[in-house]
Amino acid sequence: MECQECIFCGTESVSQSLIFHATAVSTCPLLEGNLSSMFILRKILKVPESTCVRFLKTYGNPDHWFSCCRNCSALVNKATAIFNEIVELKTRYSVIRENLRNKVRETTASHSSSEYEVLREVRSFITLPGLFRI
Ligand SMILES: [Zn+2]
Numbered sequence: 001m002e003c004q005e006c007i008f009c010g011t012e013s014v015s016q017s018l019i020f021h022a023t024a025v026s027t028c029p030l031l032e033g034n035l036s037s038m039f040i041l042r043k044i045l046k047v048p049e050s051t052c053v054r055f056l057k058t059y060g061n062p063d064h065w066f067s068c069c070r071n072c073s074a075l076v077n078k079a080t081a082i083f084n085e086i087v088e089l090k091t092r093y094s095v096i097r098e099n100l101r102n103k104v105r106e107t108t109a110s111h112s113s114s115e116y117e118v119l120r121e122v123r124s125f126i127t128l129p130g131l132f133r134i
Pocket of ligand 1: 009
Protein backbone atom coordinates (compact mmCIF):
# COMPACT_ATOMS: atom_id res chain seq x y z
CA MET A 1 0.00 0.00 0.00
CA GLU A 2 1.20 3.46 -0.90
CA CYS A 3 0.36 6.75 0.74
CA GLN A 4 -1.09 9.19 -1.79
CA GLU A 5 -3.28 12.26 -1.97
CA CYS A 6 -6.94 11.80 -2.82
CA ILE A 7 -7.52 12.95 -6.39
CA PHE A 8 -10.60 14.90 -5.26
CA CYS A 9 -9.88 16.55 -1.91
CA GLY A 10 -6.11 16.21 -1.62
CA THR A 11 -6.40 14.42 1.70
CA GLU A 12 -3.49 12.15 2.24
CA SER A 13 -4.89 8.67 2.22
CA VAL A 14 -3.77 5.11 2.08
CA SER A 15 -4.08 3.94 -1.47
CA GLN A 16 -6.98 1.61 -1.69
CA SER A 17 -8.39 -0.48 -4.42
CA LEU A 18 -10.71 1.56 -6.59
CA ILE A 19 -13.48 -0.93 -7.02
CA PHE A 20 -16.85 0.68 -7.49
CA HIS A 21 -20.29 -0.46 -8.53
CA ALA A 22 -19.76 0.40 -12.20
CA THR A 23 -17.07 -2.24 -12.52
CA ALA A 24 -19.08 -5.24 -11.46
CA VAL A 25 -18.88 -6.53 -15.04
CA SER A 26 -15.31 -7.68 -14.55
CA THR A 27 -13.89 -10.38 -12.32
CA CYS A 28 -10.30 -9.18 -12.77
CA PRO A 29 -9.25 -6.85 -9.90
CA LEU A 30 -6.57 -5.10 -12.01
CA LEU A 31 -9.08 -4.42 -14.77
CA GLU A 32 -11.70 -3.33 -12.25
CA GLY A 33 -9.27 -0.84 -10.71
CA ASN A 34 -8.44 0.61 -14.12
CA LEU A 35 -12.10 0.76 -15.11
CA SER A 36 -12.92 2.58 -11.89
CA SER A 37 -10.09 5.02 -12.45
CA MET A 38 -11.23 5.60 -16.01
CA PHE A 39 -14.83 6.06 -14.85
CA ILE A 40 -13.71 8.75 -12.41
CA LEU A 41 -11.48 10.47 -14.95
CA ARG A 42 -13.87 10.26 -17.91
CA LYS A 43 -17.35 10.43 -16.40
CA ILE A 44 -16.94 12.39 -13.19
CA LEU A 45 -13.99 14.67 -13.92
CA LYS A 46 -14.69 14.85 -17.68
CA VAL A 47 -11.04 14.38 -18.64
CA PRO A 48 -10.82 13.89 -22.43
CA GLU A 49 -10.15 10.33 -23.62
CA SER A 50 -6.92 11.31 -25.37
CA THR A 51 -5.62 12.78 -22.09
CA CYS A 52 -6.53 9.59 -20.21
CA VAL A 53 -4.63 7.56 -22.81
CA ARG A 54 -1.62 9.84 -22.36
CA PHE A 55 -1.82 9.41 -18.57
CA LEU A 56 -1.87 5.63 -18.94
CA LYS A 57 1.06 5.66 -21.38
CA THR A 58 3.07 8.10 -19.27
CA TYR A 59 2.29 6.95 -15.75
CA GLY A 60 1.18 3.36 -16.19
CA ASN A 61 -1.26 1.54 -13.96
CA PRO A 62 -3.55 4.07 -12.23
CA ASP A 63 -3.23 2.12 -8.98
CA HIS A 64 0.26 3.65 -8.70
CA TRP A 65 -0.77 7.30 -9.15
CA PHE A 66 -4.47 7.45 -8.50
CA SER A 67 -5.97 7.46 -5.03
CA CYS A 68 -9.31 8.27 -3.49
CA CYS A 69 -9.99 8.74 0.22
CA ARG A 70 -12.75 6.88 2.02
CA ASN A 71 -15.13 9.90 2.10
CA CYS A 72 -14.70 10.67 -1.58
CA SER A 73 -14.99 6.97 -2.44
CA ALA A 74 -18.43 6.98 -0.82
CA LEU A 75 -19.46 9.90 -3.05
CA VAL A 76 -17.98 8.19 -6.09
CA ASN A 77 -20.01 5.09 -5.26
CA LYS A 78 -23.18 7.19 -5.09
CA ALA A 79 -22.32 8.92 -8.37
CA THR A 80 -21.62 5.57 -9.98
CA ALA A 81 -24.92 4.11 -8.78
CA ILE A 82 -26.81 7.14 -10.13
CA PHE A 83 -24.88 6.96 -13.41
CA ASN A 84 -25.85 3.29 -13.76
CA GLU A 85 -29.49 4.16 -13.05
CA ILE A 86 -29.39 6.86 -15.72
CA VAL A 87 -27.98 4.39 -18.24
CA GLU A 88 -30.70 1.89 -17.32
CA LEU A 89 -33.43 4.54 -17.53
CA LYS A 90 -32.12 5.80 -20.88
CA THR A 91 -32.25 2.26 -22.23
CA ARG A 92 -35.79 1.70 -20.95
CA TYR A 93 -36.87 5.09 -22.29
CA SER A 94 -35.37 4.35 -25.73
CA VAL A 95 -37.22 1.04 -25.97
CA ILE A 96 -40.58 2.60 -25.09
CA ARG A 97 -39.97 5.57 -27.36
CA GLU A 98 -39.08 3.31 -30.29
CA ASN A 99 -42.16 1.16 -29.66
CA LEU A 100 -44.35 4.26 -29.85
CA ARG A 101 -42.57 5.59 -32.93
CA ASN A 102 -42.90 2.21 -34.61
CA LYS A 103 -46.64 2.30 -33.99
CA VAL A 104 -46.75 5.53 -35.96
CA ARG A 105 -44.65 4.04 -38.77
CA GLU A 106 -46.72 0.86 -38.98
CA THR A 107 -50.13 2.51 -39.11
CA THR A 108 -51.79 5.05 -41.35
CA ALA A 109 -54.05 7.88 -40.34
CA SER A 110 -57.68 6.92 -40.77
CA HIS A 111 -59.04 10.45 -41.17
CA SER A 112 -58.37 12.54 -44.24
CA SER A 113 -60.25 15.71 -43.37
CA SER A 114 -58.39 18.99 -42.98
CA GLU A 115 -58.94 19.10 -39.22
CA TYR A 116 -56.49 16.18 -38.96
CA GLU A 117 -53.83 17.85 -41.10
CA VAL A 118 -51.63 18.53 -38.09
CA LEU A 119 -51.72 14.86 -37.12
CA ARG A 120 -50.69 13.84 -40.64
CA GLU A 121 -47.80 16.32 -40.44
CA VAL A 122 -46.67 14.96 -37.10
CA ARG A 123 -46.87 11.40 -38.40
CA SER A 124 -44.89 12.26 -41.55
CA PHE A 125 -42.32 14.09 -39.44
CA ILE A 126 -41.68 10.97 -37.38
CA THR A 127 -41.12 8.82 -40.44
CA LEU A 128 -38.39 11.12 -41.80
CA PRO A 129 -34.91 9.88 -40.84
CA GLY A 130 -32.69 12.13 -38.77
CA LEU A 131 -35.50 14.12 -37.24
CA PHE A 132 -37.24 13.93 -33.89
CA ARG A 133 -34.04 13.18 -32.05
CA ILE A 134 -33.64 13.87 -28.36
ZN1 LIG B 1 -11.03 12.72 -0.84
